Each structure stands twice: as C-alpha cells, then as structure tokens.
Amino acid sequence: MMEPKKMVLVVLDGLGDRGNKVFNGRTSLQAAYRPNMNRLASMGICGLMHPVAPGIRCGSDTSHLSLLGYDPTKFYSGRGPFEAMGIGVNVQGGDLAFRANFSTVDDNGIVVDRRAGRISENTAPLAKALSFDMDGYKFIVKEGVEHRGALVVRGPNLSDRITDSDPHDSGRRVRDIEPLEAGAENTAYLLNRYLKRAREILRDHPFNRDRQSRGLLPANALLIRGPGKAPSLPSFQELHGMKGACIAGIPMIRGICAMLGMDLINVPGATGRIDTDYKGKFNALRDNLKRYDFIILNVKAPDAAGHDGDPVSKKEAIERTDEALGAIMDMTDDLVICITGDHATPCTLGDHSGDPLPVLFSCKNENRLERRQFDEVSCRKGPLRITSNDVFPYMLQLANRADKYGA
C-alpha cells in the first residue's frame, strides 16, 4: 500500500444553483472565472453529489455531519443542539438543548410580543442571569442575535420528548411543558420550575427596568422550542483514526467540528460573510497541513448570496475562493482535495433546495484522462453519482487510508 496522503475538504456553502437570467441561463458557478477549480477537476474525478439522498433539502448541520463521515440518519437528533453550538455553547453529548426567545408576557401569562420588540441591545446580561444550577442540573442560556438565544440543560436522564413552552404566536398563553412519552415527566416538571424561576429573575432585572423606563417592552420571559438531545458522537479521531481540524467563519460549523473533537483554526478575518478573508483562510489551511491529516474549510458566502437571491455576489464569492485556492495549488501531488457544497441554495429560490451538486476529487495518479470543468453541468459528464455520505469514504480510498473490505 502506498503512503497515506493528507485530505482537504473545501465546502462552498450553498454552492449548487439553477440557471439564472443574469448569466443567460447559466449558474453563478458556470459564470465564474475559476481556473483553479477547473484544473483540480481535470486532475481528478468528478460528478454529482446528493446531500444525504436524492431530493433531501439539507440544512448545513446534517450535510456537514454527512460530509465528515457521520451519517445524519444515525447521528443527527434535531437542530436544538446544533443551533446552541452555532451561537457558542459548548454542547456535550446528553445535553438537552432548545432554541429560545426573550419575550414579553403579561401578568396573565399571555404573550404580548414573542420578540420583546426585537431587542437591539446585547442580551448577554439576561443570558448570564438565567444560567445557574438547580435541582442538580446545569442550565446554560446563551444570547444570540436580537431576541434570539438558546437554552441548554445538562444532567442525568433528560428527555427531548416534551412540548414547547412557546405558543408560536403572540396573543396566546404561554404553554406548560408537557411530557410526550412515559419517562419524560421529570424533564417537563424540571423545565416548568426553571421557566417560572426565570420569569421571576427577568421581571426585576435592571436590563428590563431600563427598557421600561425608555418605553420599550420588557424581555420578561424565556420561550423555548425545538427540544433536542445532543447525540453522543464518536470523536473524529475515534471514528477515522485521523487528526482533523476546521477552518470556518460561522459558529454552527465550528460548533459541529468542536463537538467532534476537531481543532478549530482561527483566522482573524474569517467572518462567514462575502467580505471574509478568503486568502487568510487558505493560507491558514496551507500552514496547518503539516499538523493535521484532514482539514475542512467552509466558505459561507455563496449560501448567503443564494438566500439573498444575488447571483452576482455568489459568483464573486466563488471567484475569490478560486483565487485563494492558489495557496495550495503547488501541493496537489501530496493531497487529496475534494471541492463541493453542503447543499444547493439557488438564487432564484432564495432557500436551500434538494438539487444535486457538483463534486470533484483531485488526486495525483487519478484519472487524468481529459480536461474537465467544475460546475453543475460539466460535472454531469463525470463518472460519479454519489451522496454526501459517500464523500468521506471516497476521499479515504484516494488517500490510501481505506481498510480493505474483505480479502
């Protein structure tokens, strides 16, 4: 068996697209100047990839788990834990996590505004006040953007088979949390006690006295929804026997990788936005390849452009990524490089779709049989029709790291 190679997975978030009028029916990727991606496609093998399975409209969490070799049908357990990780809670296996809103509720328990007037101040003081231990459980509240946040509960025998407290509309009564199966009663009781205590704390909090003195709605209740039990995932090192690292601007991808025990490589200018430091990220990739067997690099901007319905911005994000790829183009003999997306975010749709995406695997001595381009249409001529669950195994075998199955 030949020497094992290092592996690099570049995820252009929301990469896949449909034809756009502004490019005469072509996609942003087809329209982009992308000499490095085309060269990598010509050096290797390409095709189309379905996130998880054909027709599945993946979120970034499920598709990234899949791309990292964790089949989400086995390892994913609802978005609560991943949302919480996304805003910076160090979620652990067994934790119960919720999405949370700081809300305004009247004395009769009726929701006046689920968003407490879309709070413009940083709610970190409220989150801190609601983070404490009670009845042997640890409660962690973390603030997000505006009225948003997350609640994580840590302790024994928690169940996510419970209802929301959030009635999902203003004018309705805050709901008691109810168990949805036998064994969830204690969790429901615990959370109802905690939420009552949270209202008492919020009512008299200086943050709210200040808001009310300015005529603003007080953030006097925490509404929680979307309970999910954090899965106990085998670490990346345990599952693959490899040392892995992550370069990403957005918290959720960093959270997933941290949960898998991968190292997070910090790049000061990595923002997760169109103005991110593309070259900074790929230079960090290059510099860290000595220390790791595998590095995943996520570029969020194409997805954001897709959500904004802005194909020109998406093209620019792809072009700047292609240019930054130059940092590793002289290392291609020693690497297996995979470039793909986590899902399609067509600009004409403004949301994730279930379309297949182009995928390329570049590897020295792989089929250099013909020149190829890297885009949704050219990759149809490539041999592969795979799912995101196949990407990691396919990289492993190209990198001479796959065990033989059988004799």
Add this chain to the structure above:
Amino acid sequence: MMEPKKMVLVVLDGLGDRGNKVFNGRTSLQAAYRPNMNRLASMGICGLMHPVAPGIRCGSDTSHLSLLGYDPTKFYSGRGPFEAMGIGVNVQGGDLAFRANFSTVDDNGIVVDRRAGRISENTAPLAKALSFDMDGYKFIVKEGVEHRGALVVRGPNLSDRITDSDPHDSGRRVRDIEPLEAGAENTAYLLNRYLKRAREILRDHPFNRDRQSRGLLPANALLIRGPGKAPSLPSFQELHGMKGACIAGIPMIRGICAMLGMDLINVPGATGRIDTDYKGKFNALRDNLKRYDFIILNVKAPDAAGHDGDPVSKKEAIERTDEALGAIMDMTDDLVICITGDHATPCTLGDHSGDPLPVLFSCKNENRLERRQFDEVSCRKGPLRITSNDVFPYMLQLANRADKYGA
C-alpha cells in the same frame, strides 16, 4: 412474460484502472483491442459500478458475494472461512476458521521464525497429522503455499470472539488464546488444548526430524490468527431458484461458489495466472450453458497484473479474454451477458482501490441505440450508476427472471 434466458457473468478480476503513462494516460482496458466487449456493450446497456458502495475498497470475497446476489453487509463474516475455502477446505456454516502458519517455536515458547524458514516442501503430512477429532470437535488443518495453511474447527457453540495465538512477530512469546466476550471461554479453552497437543505431535514428526537433520528450522508449532465463523448462507439454488456453476482458476472464488452449493466446472488449463487457458474456460462456459441457468466465469490475470504494476500484462490479459469471448458471440440472442470486475486494481497503485468500474449488460432487444465501447471512460456515457449489489437483480430482470415488485 417472455421465456427466461440463461445468464453469464464474466468477472475480470481487478479490472478497473487509472490512466497510465505507458498508454498516454489511458487505461489498460482503453488500450486493449477488445472488439467482442465493444460489440456486447453496443448490444446492451452499460455504465459504472461501485463495488458494494462508493469508496469501498473491496476484497475479492466481499465483491464476488455481492455480484452473486449476496449482500456482504449481511452475509460476510471475516476472511478466515474464505481463506480456508481458498485453499480447498470444504467449510460449512458454523465452522470456526483461522489462517495458520507452520512456525518454529523454542522450548520457552518464544517464536524463533513465524515461517519456519519458509518451508519449500509440501506440508500435507503435517496438516494430515494435525487433523483429528478431540473433545467432540473436528479439527481440520489444510496446507497452503510454503509455511501457510488453515485450521477449521467444526462442532457446537464455537465463538470467533477470541484472540490469536500468533504474536505476529518473531522473538515474542506464543500467546494463549483468550475469550473476548462471555460465552467464548469454552472455545478458547478448547483451542489452547488443541494447540498444545499439536506441538507435541509436530515435535516428533518425521517431517521435522528430517528438516533438522538437514540443518533446517523445524515446523514445530501451529500459529493461528484471524478467527472467523463461517456464515450459514442460503444456497444459490435456494436464494435465486436457479442452477448455478462456476469457472475459476483461483481457489477462493471456487471456495465461495462451492459454499453456495454451485457446481465447480473444472478446466484443466485454468491456472488463475496470465498463462491461463482463456479459450478453454470460455469453451467450457459454452459447453455447460445447456446444463445451467447461470455461470460465473472469473479471470484472475488482470488483478495479478494490477498488483504487479504491469499495465502491459493487464492489457494482454484483457485482450486474450476478449478473444476467448468469441466462443459465445453467436449465442448472444439467447443470453444475458454481464461483463465487469470485482474491484479496481490500478497498476499505478499496485493494490485494490475504491474506484468505480465499467459494467455492461448485453441482452437482445435491450437498448441498441448507439455504438458503445467498453472501458472506464466510455461507460461514463452509459445510463447506469450502480453498485455490485445491483448487478444480479439487473441481470435477472433482463433475463425475464425477476418477480414483479407489487402489482
């Protein structure tokens, strides 16, 4: 429903390859003169096939089981039984099988040479001396090449969750076999008793007295490793309702087919090597099609050439196979012929890879829409993207032998 047709599966072992400099970036298959394969591809439908799943680096045992309609994720149980079958033991479901070495061990139990000086004589007398019944169990030792062999144990309640006796390095102490789970204690005890008895028998065996008189290391211990419980497989007749036969030079493929209850067709010149009697094998195929519904024919030479890194030899093996295919080219109206490999063995890698392989199904009245060639690149234009688990069902439906799924 039309008349059922006979089915022929030609497996060019290790067929798939990557571009090679000696052929200006083409593969051995692309470079080969292969008019018959191209004609069969034009008569039918083709595409690409992943052994078991994309990126899986299959051995010949797992992939042949899959090609024969036995999903290895359900039916495969480790290589011990298949290795034993490979050298000619008639392994039965429930047997416990090991790979074994005739070794030299000193009086303190330290391994002097795991290979007993790479024995050049036939070790059949030793194997025979170690084959006997003990404690209600049947012990079968079968000699292989040089110091190699296999041990098969037959009897009730055997477990393969035990450790090896082989310390895997010279200079180390022979290990006691230890149980790895509750319920395996009796198997470990039984084997330790047997191996002690084996050493007593080998110590005074004339074979070893003769070796020592010539200054050679005695083969005075049997080291065993890789325990595997033979699966209880449904026979080919039970699973498919068809009478099947096998034409193959190498023992492992013959062993697998024998274990499935298929008939073995003996061809005197079938060696499993580049010098095999290609025409003899395909003439035997032709002659036996009257007697069987399905025949699998394995040509081992392309795999051997891939392991040797010899693309020219691989091309020759393919060309001689193509020529020998002439024996059945006038029968194509009455047959479904599938040609593919069991896995890729790229000459540039010298080992099995997880690359997809070309596959063709030739069948009268199938899509005769265009001329096609049979190779890794041309088959990308074909419609199929399948796994080896799909091959048998696909042949069945072309042969008018598939049950309708639903109404």
